[in-house]
Amino acid sequence: MSTQPIRVALADDQALVRSGLTALLKDFPGIALVAEAGDGQALLDAIAGSPVDVVLSDIRMPGLDGFGLVRALRERGDTTPVVLLTTFDDDTLPLAAAEAGAQGFLLKDASPEDLAEAITRVAAGETLLAPVPTDPVRARYAYRDQSEPTDTFNEREVAILRLIAGGYSNREIAKAVFLSEGTVKNYVSEILDKLGTRDRTRAVLKAITLRII
Structure with missing residues (x-):
């Protein structure tokens, strides 16, 4: 019996970063990128009628940022797990991500394997809010x-x-x-x-x- 892939939606305002993440996600077995957008509001609109299993979102974006995206999802009763991504290694961000309602936090320089693992684990109901030691x-x-x-x-x-x-x-x-x-x-x-x-x-x-x- 075949297993359905984990459906992922991605929000990042940097086109090059978004295209890079898109390419990575397409290479992961068991993961399917089904929606992408350049800001939080656009992603909210994209998945309003098409539920996904995991949302990946940059934290710092113009307009509706990653924290705002998580809060907006929770306010409309959407409990989809969210993994927030950032290039900033700031000790306060994991806690802020948790307080916003996110299930995961990951630096953008994490390995592709770490990204795939984060998606798989939050989709399974886990919470990942501190980096795994190297x-x-x-x-x-x-x-x-x-x-x-x-x-x-x-x-x-x-x-x-x-x-x-x-x-x-x-x-x-x-x-x-x-x-x-x-x-x-x-x-x-x-x-x-x-x-x-x-x-x-x-x-x-x-x-x-x-x-x-």
Whole structure:
């Protein structure tokens, strides 16, 4: 039985960037670009009557920007996952993306494989709001204790681990994943227990070393 491709809509005001992303997306098996536009409003109009599985959008665009696009989708009751793209490596952007209602955040210099993975994972219901460490980062911060966790991690715990790695507080994480601060605190305690670590820094280093994030 054949699997339907993930339908993707793309918004980016830079024609060259948009054409480059279009070419990349066409090469990904299981992903189909079905709509593209040069600004947020044009994309909203394009998908109003033709639902998609994932929206990719630049953050900074004239007119309706990426944040505005996400808010407009949510205001009209459209829960389509959105991955926001930017060339700016700004620590505040992932949290702002989460607060707007986006499910993913990715730098434009991410590898094609990272882009495909982000699309696939948000389409499956995951949240990706902190960058995955690269191999050089993993090597630099390899944690001495490489014992296996006492239990597996579910998707919510991995998402929270990623945000901890991004330096976010429990209050900020709670906003990003739509949970109470107390619930996030409980998740963090459970994560530390599973990893056998005493604090957040050690937990992140071990999670990176073991490729949990």
